[in-house]
Amino acid sequence: MRNWRAITVGCVLSLMVVVPAMAEEIGQVSTTFKFLGANDKIVIEAFDDPDISGATCYVSRAKTGGVKGAIGVAEDTSDASISCRQTGPITLPESVASGKDDGKEVFKKSASLLFKKVQVVRFFDKKRSTLVYLTYSDRIIEGSPKNSLSTIVLPQAIQGKGATALGN
Secondary structure, three states: OHHHHHHHHHHHHHHHHHOOEOOEEEEEEEEEOOOOOEOEEEEEEEEEOOOOOOEEEEEEEEEOOHHHHHHOOOOOOOOEEEEEEEOOOEEOOHHHHOOOOOOEEEEEEEOOOOOOEEEEEEEEEOOOOEEEEEEEEEOOOOOOOOEEEEEEEOOHHHHOOOOEEOOO
16 A cells, blocks of 8 residues: 555656646637537737746647637647747756757647647757757657747857856
8 A cells, every 4th residue: 555655746746847837828819600509710829938037938739720629529620829938047967968868858739639749849059058948749640741930049058067048
């Protein structure tokens, strides 16, 4: 019994560590009127990079309406856009500055009932001292080449451990 509790607590804690950032809905607009169910929409969400305080991204993505959309079984299109900005002092963790975290998933949102996800991954271009965020969608069998990119340029002094970038 004691071992099961330890395993359960360990699993919950490990999930908390690897879960990407949660988004806050900023707003939405309707794009297509539906007689039954919700309208098709573009949803705007914001999330803070979970590893880099002071870095915030805004993602706009399509959300399918209709009856299927209202009950949560519609598949959203792969259309998404991203814009990232420095919203406070940025401290670059060593794992990011060294490139060890390149391609790290920092955001994920379901785009269908089971298999399709909209994701944001982060890279660090050390030569240009720039954080690069890429959004795209994928499915288990077939993904989409549609993508969007945003960057946050950091002062050159950010190259080291624990360095902080003040307002841009």
